[in-house]
Amino acid sequence: MVRIETSTLTVQIRAEMSKRKITGDEYNSSLCATEIKKSSNDAAATRMSINSRYYENNFRKTLSHSYRNRQSFVDDITGATLYNQPFQCCCLPNFLSDTKAVHSLRNQLRKVKFFKKSNDLYSLNQSADLKGSPLPAIQSFRELLLDDVLPWLRDLTEIPLDDTLDITCSKYEYGDVLLCHDDELERRRIAFIYYLVPEWSSEDGGTLDLFSIDDNGDPDTVVKSLVPQWNNFVFFEVNTISFHQVSEVISKSKKRLSINGWFHGPNIDRPKLHKIPIPLISETETLTSLSDWINPVYLNIETQLQIRKQFEENSEIQLIDFLLNDKFNAVCFELRNHANSAWSRIGPANKCSTDISKISSLPVSARDCFDLFNSIKFYTFIATLTGLNIGGCKPLFSTETDESDSDTLQTDTSSNYSEDPDVLNNYNVEIDKGSGQLMFQEAPCTSNDLLSLPLDCKQMADTIDPDNSDSIHTRQCCCGNFRRWKHKYYTLIRDSDPEMTEFGLDTVIFFCSASWKPECGGSTAYIAKGEDDELLTIQPTDNTLSIVYRDTETIKFVKYINHRLLALNPDSKCPHFYDLAMTYYE
Incomplete structure (x- = not known):
């Protein structure tokens, strides 16, 4: 009936527009005002109240006692549940007493404008703050939260909550997700979610997952998953252990609709962020020539x-x-x-989820490839391509022209040597006049040469003690590893990331990614701090080396790999790709 009436009304308004020649904005305003007026006629139906059971003295007394003593609780009448592990979280089924009011709220939320939000942490559709919504059912629900729920929570938790309320509507569709976080932000004290979902099961995804913590206070494993249910109200206290996520929605036909937000109060003491040092690794000098691995076009001076x-x-x-095909x-x-x-x-889950392999366990070719990217030869090579100094290795030539001969390329073979006189790179560099390639030739060894040490070069990364600088003269100017990427893997941006405070030269080369589709996720995105718009997106592409210079105001993450990957590869148990990601420092 409503659709028919609205359709008829729309025709009438358009006819009137034709007569009056009013603007589209006037039309939208007229239609919106008519919808509000029509909804206001049912104002009695949109006035809301909480399930009366939750006001009963016996219920409130028992729940309060359990909450303050950190005990679990289940109400036999309503099924209301207070979970004590991994942190306190309360679920109140059949939260609103009037079924008609619940449907009215759901229907009006469908008229709200949603904005697609996507960054390292989430992918979802979200409304603006509902504080300014003119729709009566939404207004009524917000008033209920402030007039009834707020004092109820104050009494239950004994937290001196103020009258500040953040409230938005979220809609999760196929592939949407909200990854692990703790909700901590200034003055947030109680988080809440009110579900307006169709019949839902864990197979549909979209569960509210609660994490335990490890000895370092980081999220460990999901120990409780709450399935969204119609007219359910869930809340928990925001603190240093309230790590949770919304698992990926994998239903293609259902939409996970909810109203969510935070009640505010006084700040609580929070531990200072622990700054983790960059996990630098020692160079692993390889005897392999660059020409044995790298496409010769990139060794040509004109290409460089x-x-x-x-x-x-x-x-x-x-x-x-980038690499020779056989390699x-x-x-x-x-x-x-x-x-x-x-x-x-x-x-941990609030930082990343991916697989890495211990370098010492890599097969021969993979290990040789890693050693190549972590060698002095490659430091000098990448310095030459970018013009940067990498770990004391300077570019082999300058792009500035010589005043005496404008056609002369300025080479600098002395740049092969570290500023530390005790560390020798042991390479003479010449330009082959026939091919134009840079030729690396070993210089005669001395007693101080790395090459003269009685070590298997392919084991140096495992044998060098990074805490004992006297054990061997080595550079520590890069970090990285082989990584394996598959469904549910990602990286997140954290304020404590050491990369946030350093300039870095990022390189990544992809393997086994020929059939990868961008809609599956897995791309590397670069953004400016505090912004969501991507400055650069790198898609997994076989045998392509990406080189990016990142300043302290630019951060990166790998996008969540979603369920579309499995849908597009039904015959594969676990489709995945690999990369070798390295970051070099000056």
């Missing part, structure tokens, strides 16, 4: 000049077909067949 020019203009570049294919084969037990999932 072009790369340097583009990089200096854009601070980023992608180099396709690239050998690494792909080894990574695909690398034992699953050799990969370790790393976290």
Whole structure:
């Protein structure tokens, strides 16, 4: 009936518009005003009240006692539940007493304008703050929260909540997710969610997952998953252990609709952020020539000049077909067949979820590839491409022209040597006149040479003690590893990340990603601090080396890999790709 009436009304208004020639804005205002007026005629139906059971003295007394003593509680009449682990969280079923009012609220929320929100932490549709909504059912629900729920929560929790209320509507659709976080923000004290979902089960995704914490106070594992239910009100106290997430919605037909927000109060003491140092690794000098691994076009001096020019203009570049095909294919084969037990999932969940492999357990070709990217030769090579000094290794040539001969390329073979006189790079560099390639040749060894040490170069990363600088002269100017990416994997931005305080040169090369689709996630995004708009997005592309220079105001993350990956690869148990991601420091 409502649709028919609205359709008829719309026709009438459009006819009137035609006569009066009013503007589209006037039309929208007229229609909105008519809807509000029509809804106001049912004002009695939208006046809301809480389930009377939750006001009964016996219920409130028992719940308050359990809450203050951190005990679990279940009400036999309503099914209201207070969970004590991993942190206190209360669920109140059949929260509103009037079913008609609940439907009216749901219907009016469908008229609210939603904005697609997407960043490292979430992907969802969200309204603006509902404080300014003119729709009566929404107004009534907000008044209920302030007039009834707020004093009820004050009495229950003994937290001196003020009258500040944040309230928005969220709509999660297929593939949407809200990853692990604790909701901590200035003056937030109680978080709440009110569900207006269709019949829902855990198979639909969208569960509210609660995390336990480890010995460091970081989120550990999901120990409680709450399935959204119609007319359910859930709340919990925001604190240093209130880690939770909304799991990915995997239903293609259902929408997870909820009203959510926070009640505010006095700030609580919070521990200072622990600044974690950058996990630098020691160079692993390899005897392999760059020409044994790298596409010869990138060893050509003219190509390098072009790369340097583009990089200096854009601070980023992608180099396709970077490794020789046989080397690239050998690494792909080894990574695909690398034992699953050799990969370790790393976290914590409010920082990242991905797999890495211990360097010492990598197969031969993969290990040689890692050693290449962590070698002095490669430091010098990447310094030459970018014009940056990497770990004391300077570019091999300057792009500035010589005053005496404008056609002369200025090479600097002395840049092969560290500023530390005790550390020798042991390479003479010449430009082959026939091919134009940079040729690295070993210089004669001395007693101080790294190459003269009685060590297997492929084991140096495991044998060097980073805490004992006297054990061997090595550089520690980069960090990185091979990573495996699959469904539910991601990285997040955290204020305590050491990368936030350092300039860095990021490189990443992808393996086994030929069939990857952008809609599955897994891309690397660069954004400015405090912004959501992406400055640069790098899609997984086989054998493409991406190089990005990142300042302290630019941060990166890998987007959540969503369920579309499984839908697009039904014959694969667990489709995934790999990358070798390294960050170099000057």
